[in-house]
Amino acid sequence: MSQMLGVALRGTGSCLPARVVPNDEFTDALNLDTSDEWIRSRTGIRARRFASLGETSATLGSAAARTALESASLPATDIDLIVCATVTPDLMCPSTAALIQASLGCRHIPAFDVSAACSGFLYALSIASQFIRTGSAKHALVVGAEVLTRALDFTDRNSCILFGDGAGAVVLTGTPVLNAGVRTIRLYSDGTRQELIQVPSKVTPNPAPGAPLQPRLEFIRIVGREVFRFAVSRMIELIELAEVDCRELGLSGIDVLIPHQVNQRIIDAALESTGFPPEKVVVNLDRYGNTSAASVPIALDEALRTGRCKPGDTVLLVAFGGGLTWSSAIITL
Ligand SMILES: CC(C)(COP(=O)(O)OP(=O)(O)OC[C@H]1O[C@@H](n2cnc3c(N)ncnc32)[C@H](O)[C@@H]1OP(=O)(O)O)[C@@H](O)C(=O)NCCC(=O)NCCS
CATH class of the missing domain: 3.40.47.10 (Thiolase/Chalcone synthase)
Incomplete structure (x- = not known):
């Protein structure tokens, strides 16, 4: 068996939508029964970013990935693997990772999504690290990208004040130093x-013939x-x-x-x-x-x-x- 490699963190990047939504917007624009004071004191949140029309997990993820590649001084064509963590993919198929692969102009490399909600980035990091440790990939891009605000109920004060949109990415690279990174x-x-x-x-359940329809x-x-x-x-x-x-x-x-x-x-x-x-x-x-x-x-x-x-x-x-x-x-x- 060939020797195992270390997994170095070679670059990072992120992308936040430009639209800032302060707490007051929930009371002033949405007439929600809450307050800036309640949100700040119970959560610490003062503002969040909302994706605008045309911004998706794939566009934000691609932008974060480009910045990560710049900070790693690597061209997109050197990337051997893309793993994207998201529970708000643009589509169920193709994966957001595939859309990012196309947007960056990567080679025909493996690219797939991982769904583990807020733990998703660390799940994706673990998978990519194992590709690198075993030498199956030399450089990997790991992305976490979400537009959860697209699935918010703006009449539910318990949940809609909590979430924002954005993406972050890292570039991992194999290194002979086993305990690095x-x-x-x-x-x-x-x-x-x-x-x-x-x-x-996004998929409506398809029940067995005769079974009652589950509400979506x-x-x-x-x-x-x-x-x-x-x-x-x-x-x-x-x-x-x-x-x-x-x-x-x-x-x-x-x-x-x-x-x-x-x-x-x-x-x-x-x-x-x-x-x-x-x-x-x-x-x-x-x-x-x-x-x-x-x-x-x-x-x-x-x-x-x-x-x-x-x-x-x-x-x-x-x-x-x-x-x-x-x-x-x-x-x-
Ligand atoms: C949601 C969260 C902020 C609520 O804070 P909390 O201190 O636990 O508050 P509670 O749920 O006990 O609710 C206390 C009261 O505040 C009210 N309340 C909830 N959201 C409110 C809001 N935005 N504005 C004003 N009042 C609110 C509740 O209705 C409740 O009123 P009641 O006592 O009359 O029923 C907090 O529990 C939290 O951050 N949980 C984790 C969030 C999460 O699930 N994130 C996603 C996965 S990581």
């Missing part, structure tokens, strides 16, 4: 709790309070497991924690329980809300571009969401 990834799911977060399908889900549905509890307990568990995973570094060896951006209170509760230092945590949910699979790569790209983390730092990425799913990764940049 992506060190560990953990992925989990629990489908028995599927009803806590649901995103509608039209909008995102969440059981917010339950998801909150789940998210806090899983985030605590994943931070504790990170200590096991990077035994030689210890938790103090983690320079930066990038959590899935859902709710400031979820992050605060997990930090309080684990004693992880808040000054090491990257938060941008105040500006972008929850962008699902795009949230972690957008925050990672911003953290690198603004100097919150730098090459050589070790980052812990933590995500949780629909499925239910939860996941973490430790990467040395």
Whole structure:
């Protein structure tokens, strides 16, 4: 068997739609029974971005991927694999990854989507890393891209204030240094709790002849309070497991924690329980809300571009969401 390779993070990129939607828009334009004060104090969100006409997961994902390729100094034709995490694909088929492959002008490489909601980016990262570790791909593009605001019920104050649109991407490259870059990834799911977060399908169920028609889900549905509890307990568990995973570094060896951006209170509760230092945590949910699979790569790209983390730092990425799913990764940049 040929030798296993390390997986270096070679570049990052992100793309946010230009349209900023502040909290006041829900009260002023949509007459929703909420307030800027409630949203800020209960979630930490001040604004989010909404995709405009013509902007889709594929267009935002392509733009994020182009920036990632620039930062990696790689032409699109060098990419050997594209994995795109999304629960809001432009179409069920072709995949969003295939649309990105065409838009970038890549060769005839494998390109496919992964559906794991807000954990999707780390699921995609895990798959791409394994292609690289085994030498099946030299350079891979991993994208998280979402337009969840297209599936919001703007009469449901429990859910519509939480989400935003955007995309983030990373370029991974094989390296002979085995422990460089992506060190560990953990992925989990629990489908028995599927009803806590649901995103509608574009496909109408086709029941067996004679079976009653199921009503089709039209909008995102969440059981917010339950998801909150789940998210806090899983985030605590994943931070504790990170200590096991990077035994030689210890938790103090983690320079930066990038959590899935859902709710400031979820992050605060997990930090309080684990004693992880808040000054090491990257938060941008105040500006972008929850962008699902795009949230972690957008925050990672911003953290690198603004100097919150730098090459050589070790980052812990933590995500949780629909499925239910939860996941973490430790990467040395
Ligand atoms: C949704 C969330 C912000 C609600 O915060 P919370 O503190 O748990 O609030 P609760 O659900 O307990 O609701 C408290 C009250 O606020 C009300 N409320 C909910 N949304 C509101 C809003 N936008 N504005 C004003 N009041 C609101 C509720 O109706 C409830 O009123 P009641 O007590 O009269 O029934 C929070 O639970 C959360 O962030 N959950 C996770 C979100 C999620 O699922 N994300 C997607 C997957 S990662």
